[in-house]
Amino acid sequence: MSEPVLSARGIRKTFRENGQELSILDGVDLDVAPGEVVAVVGVSGSGKSTMLSILGTLDRPDSGSLVIGGERTDSLGDSALSRLRSRTLGFVFQFHHLLPDLDALENVALPARIAGVSDAESRDRARELLEASGLGGRLHHRPGQLSGGERQRAALARALANRPRLVLADEPTGNLDPANALKLLETLQELSSRFGQAFLIATHDPDLAGSAHRRMRLAQGLLAETP
Numbered sequence: 001m002s003e004p005v006l007s008a009r010g011i012r013k014t015f016r017e018n019g020q021e022l023s024i025l026d027g028v029d030l031d032v033a034p035g036e037v038v039a040v041v042g043v044s045g046s047g048k049s050t051m052l053s054i055l056g057t058l059d060r061p062d063s064g065s066l067v068i069g070g071e072r073t074d075s076l077g078d079s080a081l082s083r084l085r086s087r088t089l090g091f092v093f094q095f096h097h098l099l100p101d102l103d104a105l106e107n108v109a110l111p112a113r114i115a116g117v118s119d120a121e122s123r124d125r126a127r128e129l130l131e132a133s134g135l136g137g138r139l140h141h142r143p144g145q146l147s148g149g150e151r152q153r154a155a156l157a158r159a160l161a162n163r164p165r166l167v168l169a170d171e172p173t174g175n176l177d178p179a180n181a182l183k184l185l186e187t188l189q190e191l192s193s194r195f196g197q198a199f200l201i202a203t204h205d206p207d208l209a210g211s212a213h214r215r216m217r218l219a220q221g222l223l224a225e226t227p
Helices: 048-055 078-088 104-114 119-132 148-159 178-195 206-210
Strands: 006-017 020-032 037-041 063-068 089-092 166-170 198-202 214-219 222-226
Touching: 006 048, 020 048, 020 222, 037 048, 037 206, 048 166, 048 198, 078 089, 089 148, 104 119, 104 148, 119 148, 119 178, 148 166, 148 178, 178 198, 178 206
Parallel strands: 037 198, 037 214, 089 166, 166 198
Antiparallel strands: 006 020, 006 063, 214 222
16 A cells, blocks of 8 residues: 555644633644545534544644644644645645635646746646646636636636645635536545545535545544544
8 A cells, every 4th residue: 555645643633722622633634645525524623624634734633643745744843844845745625715806727727836846837737737626717817807716716726736646625605606616526536546546534524524525524623534
């Protein structure tokens, strides 16, 4: 078997609230294989977003180990973590966070440009991703000229611009109506199949969760596989 693109063991996170400690994650274990789509479900407030932030190295756990792309993260400083995120991870959030003054092609090309990829190659990558997302006819539309579903599909394409090994998505269909949520799901399936990235998705959407290779449930700080 190939090495997991992400391997977490014993991830714990506690917050202080009103002078009391609140345990959010109480020993999360998770492996994500290359090309695998894993959905994480759980009630609001169960810690899904906190877990994704830690697994995406945007926050640090109180304890536990995290290996991404074969590299342990606990000993890395902020600059090294930033480089690791840039070359290995992509992110999709509930809100698209597209830059309003750039068109779809420029928005999707931007991460590759920041990473030092040439203008021509970054635009070629962006065009391929947008066409695969069904947005080939919207390349030069700015976010304000796109529908909510189109903006979210552009954000999904942008997450793949640097050819990450793993994309972490936090409620990517949360602001979409059922028709647009279904279109985003189809786009995610197409991109995962075509470009081979693994996806770790926190979601309340039963269709999105049901389409994953594996479904996990986060409850009482622990992660367990569920039918």
